[in-house]
Amino acid sequence: MESVCSISAACSLALIVRWLSALEQAQIPCGPINTLDKVFAEPQVQARGMLIEMEHPMIVKLPLAGSPLKFSETPVDYKLPPPRLGEHTKEILESLLGYSAARVQELYDSKVIY
Secondary structure (H helix, E strand, C coil): HHHHHHHHHHHHHHHHHHHHHHHHHHCCCCCCCCCHHHHHHCCHHHHCCCCEECCHHHHHHHEEEEECCCCCCCCCCCCCCCCCCCHHHHHHHHHHHHCCCCHHHHHHHHCCCC
């Protein structure tokens, strides 16, 4: 099975290289669609510090894509990790949209929101 995976990967890579070469020769802008591990292995991505880690309530260190905006005088300050699914739903519905607590509970009960 391991050799089948190796052959499959080699064929996929050869196919990608062949398509990229053909498209570039035809002067069609193109590039491979990379997996995240390949994206963050790119030298330019590493040089720009695009992979950051943040503390998260569900994962000790959460790897994230950093901001592409890099300013020498005003660097990005990452304060909070991304919210968990539904983490701010109740707060948004009640305080920003004016829903009553009872209406929000109805939405939870009917599984419209989580």
